[in-house]
Amino acid sequence: DSGVTQTPKHLITATGQRVTLRCSPRSGDLSVYWYQQSLDQGLQFLIQYYNGEERAKGNILERFSAQQFPDLHSELNLSSLELGDSALYFCASSTNPGQGLPGELFFGEGSRLTVL
């Protein structure tokens, strides 16, 4: 158990809908990362938050947004869903600050999104 909790584990929805994925980082970790894993794209970095502030942005679509709350949990919002958004979405956390030597990331079990 990595200590990172993601909900829901599975989600099935229709095209055009909006969903919210939730992540609770390990106790004490200030950084939260979101990744998308799909068969064709592999693991793609979406976005990183550090202590409530956006730190880095990767290949995140404009239809997607995220935030980190004062209690350090994070939510990833996916809107106007398309079939191609079906994927496994991972949250990870680390103790590191936004810059400097990187430590390891600790991953949750993921949220599997299916868009029909």
Add this chain to the structure above:
Amino acid sequence: AQSVAQPEDQVNVAEGNPLTVKCTYSVSGNPYLFWYVQYPNRGLQFLLKYITGDNLVKGSYGFEAEFNKSQTSFHLKKPSALVSDSALYFCAVRDFNQAGTALIFGKGTTLSVSS
């Protein structure tokens, strides 16, 4: 741009034999390299990392990796494979294009260990 390449989609090895999962990297600064493993329907688990120092890095579950700067490689190795090592393995590098500390992952290599 930072990137890692895992040239083999799948590696097959018999139990008890040594295993190697290959990774090459391309970075503009210091190469901070990682290996992760993913079991079916699970999240990624950290195995080991190279930041600086000894080129041979030892990690979890008996795995080790050798950093080779001249060949820009960071191959994952284990002297004696177990059936339970069968999983998806990812090599990753620190993304220096970003202000943060995100990692860029390779496509992954499926390791299959037969009994």
